[in-house]
Amino acid sequence: MKKVLMLFDKKEKNKLLLIFFMMIVAALFETLSIGVIVPFVGVITNPTIIQEQAFLSTLYEVLNFQSNKAFIVFTVVLLLLVFIIKNLYLLLYNYIQYRIVLNQQVKLSTQLFGEYLTKPYTFHLQRNTAELLRNVNSEVSTVFQGIVLSAFQLITEVLITVCILFLLIASAPTATLVAVILLGSSIFLFFKLFKRKISFLGKEQQIVNSEKIKWVNQGLGASKEVKVSGKEAFFIHSYRKHSLIGVKNNRFMKMLDLVPRAFIETVLVATVLITMLIIVFQGSDTTQLISTMALFAMSAFRLMPSITRIMALITGIKYSQPALNVLHEDLFTNKDQLAVQVNNLKFDVSESPVFKDSIKLRNVSYRYPNQKENSIKDVSLSIPIGKSVAFVGESGAGKTTIIDIILGLLK
Numbered sequence: 001m002k003k004v005l006m007l008f009d010k011k012e013k014n015k016l017l018l019i020f021f022m023m024i025v026a027a028l029f030e031t032l033s034i035g036v037i038v039p040f041v042g043v044i045t046n047p048t049i050i051q052e053q054a055f056l057s058t059l060y061e062v063l064n065f066q067s068n069k070a071f072i073v074f075t076v077v078l079l080l081l082v083f084i085i086k087n088l089y090l091l092l093y094n095y096i097q098y099r100i101v102l103n104q105q106v107k108l109s110t111q112l113f114g115e116y117l118t119k120p121y122t123f124h125l126q127r128n129t130a131e132l133l134r135n136v137n138s139e140v141s142t143v144f145q146g147i148v149l150s151a152f153q154l155i156t157e158v159l160i161t162v163c164i165l166f167l168l169i170a171s172a173p174t175a176t177l178v179a180v181i182l183l184g185s186s187i188f189l190f191f192k193l194f195k196r197k198i199s200f201l202g203k204e205q206q207i208v209n210s211e212k213i214k215w216v217n218q219g220l221g222a223s224k225e226v227k228v229s230g231k232e233a234f235f236i237h238s239y240r241k242h243s244l245i246g247v248k249n250n251r252f253m254k255m256l257d258l259v260p261r262a263f264i265e266t267v268l269v270a271t272v273l274i275t276m277l278i279i280v281f282q283g284s285d286t287t288q289l290i291s292t293m294a295l296f297a298m299s300a301f302r303l304m305p306s307i308t309r310i311m312a313l314i315t316g317i318k319y320s321q322p323a324l325n326v327l328h329e330d331l332f333t334n335k336d337q338l339a340v341q342v343n344n345l346k347f348d349v350s351e352s353p354v355f356k357d358s359i360k361l362r363n364v365s366y367r368y369p370n371q372k373e374n375s376i377k378d379v380s381l382s383i384p385i386g387k388s389v390a391f392v393g394e395s396g397a398g399k400t401t402i403i404d405i406i407l408g409l410l411k
Helices: 010-035 037-045 054-062 068-118 121-126 129-171 173-221 223-229 232-281 286-332 335-345 399-406
Strands: 358-366 376-384
Touching: 010 037, 010 068, 010 129, 010 286, 037 068, 037 286, 068 129, 068 286, 129 173, 129 286, 173 223, 173 232, 173 286, 223 232, 358 399, 376 399
Parallel strands: none
Antiparallel strands: 358 376
16 A cells, blocks of 8 residues: 555645545445335335324325325436436546546656656666567556456445445344355455465566567567577467467456355345345334345345455455555655756757867776676777768677777766
8 A cells, every 4th residue: 555655745645545535435325225125025015004194194295296106206217317417427527537546657657758868778688679669668557457447346345235234234133244244255265275375476467568569569679680590480389378368367367356256146036035034033014025036136136246346345455465565666766866867968069078189098997887797998090070980899898898998978
């Protein structure tokens, strides 16, 4: 959570608070749409309840209804209106949520691209371009869609589930408690079995994505050398090998998306049936019995997709977590050093060197990061203005290193 919040500035965090507030309202709307089912079923099955209950009888008199049938038509329209308002609000809530998060995704991918461009040349010598491409193009979207959006949806579904459970506890506490124990233990068992496998697949898929980009980049980028040496099959085989690993991982995750639905549906049906038996054996009157059973049936109908989504979202967040670690490391590790590097790039043109007669190196030595020996040592040379020179030597003699020093890429 701390790593995710670091991806948002103060202004963006205020927008997250707005989403959270709208999330609570969405959960209350969902609960209200289910809660109104009980009085509606009660009125339909036993119209005399209109005069027996204080709230309904007051409403009946204030609105001056002439018959129970007219009042029932009113309740039908009211029920329909509640669902229309709820669904319109949910559309607005999701639009705002997607807009805020996806705009931040563009901002962060641009920021990450900028970080890579402003890092020193030695950084690019040590990092594979395929990894940087993967991070900018896919890891940022994985974090925002696989973790941030999923987290918002997860919290929304949890709030809806909790609100509906409170509603059920108020109506039938014993039956609800049995249902919670059955469902809770089943979900816990599911994640206990698959937790480690999901984390492993997330890390492996990250490596596979990078390798696929690498083989495509190298194969197409060096097409002349590949054709001359006849190595097409080597690059095709390497790409195919990692693609098959990626497909295997995706297949497992797709099946894991389907398993919760079948699993929860079976457990939920069993739970509802057991709950119905408990309600029946508690010996309620017919009207209350039908209303309570209707409430549980409607709640089960709404909770099944919620619980299925909760399980799928937790799985997705766990699977996407390695992407967050990579993004966090490249954006926030050694941030002070990065700031110094960026500031060093902003130089005044008047302070830049002016070459009057030649470019000169005096006793220049250079050692690459994490190397024990110098690539070049005590090199001195002079290149007169207007002249062309050739650097000649065997592979590894330091020709490229000298040129990179002259260009200012290596310091």
